[in-house]
Amino acid sequence: METISISTRTRTEFVEISSKVAEIVRKSKVKEGICVVFCPHTTAGLTINENADPDVQADILNSLNKLVPHNGNYSHVEGNADAHIKASLMGSSLNILIKNGGLVLGTWQGVFLTEFDGPRERKVYVEVAGK
């Protein structure tokens, strides 16, 4: 299991980690298999989406903010209930396939940590399985 450390800079943002995940896969020497990415936080999540036009990331964040407003009527008193809800909507883990020692991603796909309660120091764990 390897760890990626990320310093997020604002309350909500996408941080691309594709190249860091790919580097861990390369170093593992696994040629064909599965890469699992896991986020150990409850106010951030993980998603795979377009990495070409940053407007897509902004649209996803804006849409999630409309659906789950930061200043809503929540029970949780820490002021970040929306971040917990958004984290569950995105999910805490990803599977990516490995072929020829590299990640199999679509042309436009990037791997992102989705920060919903930053800025914070975040960690993402990566496990590689295969041969």
Add this chain to the structure above:
Amino acid sequence: METISISTRTRTEFVEISSKVAEIVRKSKVKEGICVVFCPHTTAGLTINENADPDVQADILNSLNKLVPHNGNYSHVEGNADAHIKASLMGSSLNILIKNGGLVLGTWQGVFLTEFDGPRERKVYVEVAGK
């Protein structure tokens, strides 16, 4: 593959299964690898989120109920269309990493079955892979 049986008690609730999943991992004797948790139902899902303050679980359920009301205008005639939609939003499977024979979860993370059409008898399947 191991099975966890759960009796849910209300229509919508979070049921924490972290310790049951951890026990399956311990018994498997796998020290490093991947644990996959799978929900074979279409009106319940799985998520990982905060297990310290139960208000977070209530906020997630309330927010999902606002986004996808129980009494909406649906085609499905069984009266639980909202539960199917919420199940897809949460997802039917989780990956958790294994290190030193235990689950690698963040400080505040718990593993939950998310019931959206209870009370019911539910099952969750767990597979452990690694060495």
Add this chain to the structure above:
Amino acid sequence: METISISTRTRTEFVEISSKVAEIVRKSKVKEGICVVFCPHTTAGLTINENADPDVQADILNSLNKLVPHNGNYSHVEGNADAHIKASLMGSSLNILIKNGGLVLGTWQGVFLTEFDGPRERKVYVEVAGK
């Protein structure tokens, strides 16, 4: 890694791929393990939900359309921002368990590609791990 090719026919639809995934698992000769399904597109996703009553699929698509309208106020200029957002809500990968050489799915569960920006030619990748 095996590939499933899918021609979608409308802008938004569910395409069931359960039998194609099951066939890949059978051919792999893996008896017990994990099957990972991955969608390499950013405007389509994957989900597991009811395959008995097609109204459930319609309800999920309609609900997502209400939450994330096609003609909303988005930054991304290609006219498919909603499809990217819906793809992240559904997710890009699935885990399914394998037992006795077959997929372990619930009675009512089917595996679906969720098209949000069709019609298009889509691919889904499947990796099987186990013994």
